[in-house]
Amino acid sequence: MTDPLALARARGDGPALTVGAPVIPDRRGLAAYLDRALDSGRLSNFGPLASRLEERLAERLDVPYVLSCASGTTALMIALRVFGVSGPTVVPSFTFAATAGALDWAGASARFCDVEPACLTLCPIASEAALADGARALVPVHTYGGACDVAALRDLAARYRKPLIYDAAHAFGARFQGKAVAAYGDAAAISLHATKPFHTVEGGALLVHDQGALEEARRLANFGLDPRRGGTARRPLGLNGKMSEIHAAFGLALLDEYDTLHERRRAVMARYRARLPACWFLPASARGSGSDAYVAIAVPDGVARDDVVESARREGIGLRAYFAPPLHEIDPDADQAAFPVSRGAADRVICLPIHPDFTTAQIDRVADVVLRVCDAPRAN
Amino acid sequence: MTDPLALARARGDGPALTVGAPVIPDRRGLAAYLDRALDSGRLSNFGPLASRLEERLAERLDVPYVLSCASGTTALMIALRVFGVSGPTVVPSFTFAATAGALDWAGASARFCDVEPACLTLCPIASEAALADGARALVPVHTYGGACDVAALRDLAARYRKPLIYDAAHAFGARFQGKAVAAYGDAAAISLHATKPFHTVEGGALLVHDQGALEEARRLANFGLDPRRGGTARRPLGLNGKMSEIHAAFGLALLDEYDTLHERRRAVMARYRARLPACWFLPASARGSGSDAYVAIAVPDGVARDDVVESARREGIGLRAYFAPPLHEIDPDADQAAFPVSRGAADRVICLPIHPDFTTAQIDRVADVVLRVCDAPRAN
Known part of the structure; x- marks a missing residue:
């Protein structure tokens, strides 16, 4: 399997465009x-x-x-x-x-x-x-x-x-x-x-x-x-x-810089929100604010989540499906019909890369891929 | 409780004279x-x-x-x-x-x-x-x-x-x-x-x-x-x-130096063996050689192990009783009489500090304390 991180590094364009690329302290x-x-x-x-x-x-x-x-x-x-x-x-x-x-x-x-x-x-x-x-x-x-x-x-x-x-x-x-x-x-x-x-x-x-x-x-x-x-x-x-x-x-080193890094991550989030339809974003902030760990979106009806992930991967962008399959599926005793929300979320949620060092151009590269694949069914 | 490591550091005499003082790589x-x-x-x-x-x-x-x-x-x-x-x-x-x-x-x-x-x-x-x-x-x-x-x-x-x-x-x-x-x-x-x-x-x-x-x-x-x-x-x-x-x-950094450090630890062990009676050392090497992790001795009959540990502690030396009490004592179902060897070892075994940077003078300081307390009953 190709490592999206390695791909992005090879392009020499800053932090890897992949979910979970670590922040390195000063x-x-x-x-x-x-x-x-x-x-x-x-x-x-x-x-x-x-x-x-x-x-x-x-x-x-x-x-x-x-x-x-x-x-x-x-x-x-x-x-x-x-x-x-x-x-x-x-x-x-x-x-x-x-x-x-x-x-x-x-x-x-x-x-x-x-x-x-x-x-x-x-x-x-x-x-x-x-x-x-x-x-x-x-x-x-x-x-x-x-x-x-x-x-x-x-x-x-x-x-x-x-x-x-x-x-x-x-x-x-x-x-x-x-x-x-x-x-x-x-x-x-x-x-x-x-x-x-x-x-x-x-x-x-x-x-x-x-x-x-x-x-x-x-x-x-x-x-x-x-x-x-x-x-x-x-x-x-x-x-x-x-x-x-x-x-x-x-x-300790990272905590010294955290407030600045947090602001920059919030700016990345804001850019994604400016580029992608508001209704795609999970309302994780319905209860609370300030979380900057994940940019989670649900792909629209009619779009196969794996198509989005695969298209992005081909361009060196590491999206990630969190959390699929839902965990009750490993439990033989669970009533598999009792988890409609988990099941639906597992089929549709994608996390987008977020890093304090992302440039606007990088965020836009991610947004462009997601828009292209997710809008295709509507464009047809 | 006084930290023996802190004590030894205060004396400014190299690595702490305590069991388990870490080796720092180059x-x-x-x-x-x-x-x-x-x-x-x-x-x-x-x-x-x-x-x-x-x-x-x-x-x-x-x-x-x-x-x-x-x-x-x-x-x-x-x-x-x-x-x-x-x-x-x-x-x-x-x-x-x-x-x-x-x-x-x-x-x-x-x-x-x-x-x-x-x-x-x-x-x-x-x-x-x-x-x-x-x-x-x-x-x-x-x-x-x-x-x-x-x-x-x-x-x-x-x-x-x-x-x-x-x-x-x-x-x-x-x-x-x-x-x-x-x-x-x-x-x-x-x-x-x-x-x-x-x-x-x-x-x-x-x-x-x-x-x-x-x-x-x-x-x-x-x-x-x-x-x-x-x-x-x-x-x-x-x-x-x-x-x-x-x-x-x-x-990886430590592995690059390990063979040299191992030789130096073996030299520390040899110095301890030269200074302390052979019969005090546990025959851990009866099956195998090359172990340099612990210098384990059993205090002689009539010597209270804790007296040795405490006397050393007062001089900034951190000996350690491994393993006391023996673990079967936490098990209410175990036949407490069925562990005579573990019980005896737990009462008598002490590990001495070992570190590749110890000087002969440092090893001798440890040996002197141990000898003084362990030989006291015989001297009386």
Whole structure:
């Protein structure tokens, strides 16, 4: 398979025109943080750079406690264990495999529910039916950084007395009703993977609201060793969920530039909106604003999504179908007819490349391809 | 608690006199690899540096296939899932919490067995009893890099038709009967954590012997997405087990220097052997040679291990008790009387600091403290 990134690089035209091309921090700023780590002789294990990053993230994300993690998936796995999640757990079908995967590793199991048409986030009505049927926790996803129906889900969690843990992988930078989208719920796991607007190369963060949860999460991220018992292990055991000082250095360097980069990504988004019909864009911002992780559009009726992806690929442009097929299709027990919204979204949604360094000409190249293929049926 | 590393640093005498002080690669060599990653625009997801590292490790470790991973624990978790390990699984009690933790996450459970007195590695006799009693896999540990009784364990695994997956966390650089210790078994997981002689800051590697196992491991390290099905998810689902290009850069830089560093660590070991009674050293090399990860000694009869650790700590020296308490003590179902060797080792074993940059004077400072406390009962 041709690598679209390699293609775009070969053309020598700046960052790859592909979804998820990483932002590289300013090298001088990065070198200063890396030198700090190398000079200190501490390379991991809750070092000073990871701690500093946690402080800065807590401030920005409106939560009292943040644990930096090896990945967003690790953060979610740890969160599930902190809150004792086991058994059938509500997750949306329209999500990345990691949401359900984290449940499997943590000893729970996915109870897939469909998403709402407006925002493609977990449907509270389907969720309530699952809870009434015995589901033991809620793991909704802030799809593309747009907030879930946080009020309805909070009420459900309270009424059924179940943990509410958000997969906030996409939600860095997104805000809703005066606070960070990732600040809702008993806990939230965000991804800081290289493909995200703010990243630590590989990484994630767990956001919690009380110190007990933080301490338990740290214990689980450090193999289950308990600092209150001289560092000896106790059950439940953990894993290696730590963020290295080197990855934290990337995060700190990028955070220094984040506000500027965010503005530039918002400008890219604005250009796409100026070029493409408004009705193609997913209303992910119906609940919240500021998310700059994904530019998601739904191709119009009569257009085959894969034709758009393939046409773009031939021009060195890496679009991506998120998330297809919908995840309930891997579950032989799921009623396959119960997911019309997930199914429809999986057939039609495409994410467009976004990068703070894109030029207008680059954005227009992407928009032109998408317009050409998507408008063809109408032109005929 | 005082940080021994901070203490030693304050004295300005080179690398910290503490177990696990990381080796920092030559900065110029490191910068070249880091620049390669930053210039490529690829920061993770099976990038070229991780691939190159895998090739070099495969060559060095006498296995056809290596998967670079986010950590040694992740590598072990993936290995367990590749080989379908579930249910009670034999592990030694004298090991790090991660061995049993990986089993818990993978949906298996630890069936603790005692270790052999000579090498402190999994006892084949106890293992056979556990297999006869229904244990469904073997996960032995090459303690301190000394090989397990690989012939006996291979025979057991064959006779009972069970997977044999080695926790080779300590085994980088160790050899036995003409090949790398980590090359034994159906699979082996090594740790490349910053505290190891060869490391990738945070990291690990999974060693396997056929391409099918490698492909399945890669799929699981990438959330369970199947490249043969266009990158869609299938069960069993995976997690984020990838090594970043940045961590791989550290590995490649350090690997360029490894042979020299290994010689220097061997010289440190030789100095310790010259200074301390031969009978104190664990015969970890009874099966194999070349391991330079740990200098493990057992304190003599009548000496309280914690007195040695505490006396050293007061002088800024970080010794470490590996592994105390033994892990069967967290298992309420284990017959606590069935682990005399693990129990004894946990009470007596100390690891001494080792680092390629230690001077003779530094090694002697450590040896002097240990000798002073350990010889005191005899002197009285």
